[in-house]
Amino acid sequence: MHSTQARLLGIPVLTFLFGAATLGAQTPVVTIRYYNHADIPAAELESAEREAANIFALAGIGLVWVDCGISPDEADKIAACDRVVDRKGATLKLIPESMAAGLPRPKEQFAISVPSMIFVFWQRVHEAAVKANLPEGQLLGDILAHELGHEVLGESSHSKSGIMKARLEPEDFALAERGLLRFSTAQAEQMRASLQ
Numbered sequence: 001m002h003s004t005q006a007r008l009l010g011i012p013v014l015t016f017l018f019g020a021a022t023l024g025a026q027t028p029v030v031t032i033r034y035y036n037h038a039d040i041p042a043a044e045l046e047s048a049e050r051e052a053a054n055i056f057a058l059a060g061i062g063l064v065w066v067d068c069g070i071s072p073d074e075a076d077k078i079a080a081c082d083r084v085v086d087r088k089g090a091t092l093k094l095i096p097e098s099m100a101a102g103l104p105r106p107k108e109q110f111a112i113s114v115p116s117m118i119f120v121f122w123q124r125v126h127e128a129a130v131k132a133n134l135p136e137g138q139l140l141g142d143i144l145a146h147e148l149g150h151e152v153l154g155e156s157s158h159s160k161s162g163i164m165k166a167r168l169e170p171e172d173f174a175l176a177e178r179g180l181l182r183f184s185t186a187q188a189e190q191m192r193a194s195l196q
Helices: 043-055 072-082 122-132 135-151 171-177 186-193
Strands: 002-008 012-015 029-036 062-067 090-095 110-113 117-121
Touching: 029 135, 043 062, 043 135, 062 072, 072 110, 090 135, 110 135, 117 122, 117 135, 122 135, 135 186
Parallel strands: 029 062, 029 090, 090 117
Antiparallel strands: 002 012, 012 062, 110 117
């Protein structure tokens, strides 16, 4: 694995590429514009980005993460983010419980995906990671990969196993720690075709 710092309209963009032999110039890419309203620590967020990128790389798809900033002090990030146009991309809002409380979703749900928008409830992810003794970045990355999977595969895309399982269990996270939690071959093919 290696990461590269690219520049998008003058703003650094973190892109994770895994297995250069597998991901070449024709690799489909999904751009994720994200807003860190939950103030997730940078190390946890980078770990989550790597985890999600690794799962997508196993499906032959690259991820590009664009930090859109949330404060007036980040005007350059906000302006650059507004200029990102990618019809196959998604917007990710990492939100605290105070913001999540306004959404009509069960308390045990970590995230929701609506067309082109993903909301992740950070406090719920954090508490679940502590309870299960899992690295927060890994759990967040697995949840991000699942929700991004919905963005590319469509709403009714749950499966009986793998990253698109309706409810990920402790044994799934054990697979994730070994790099074995992934999209099925059929899901990977469907995603690559939809991103062409």
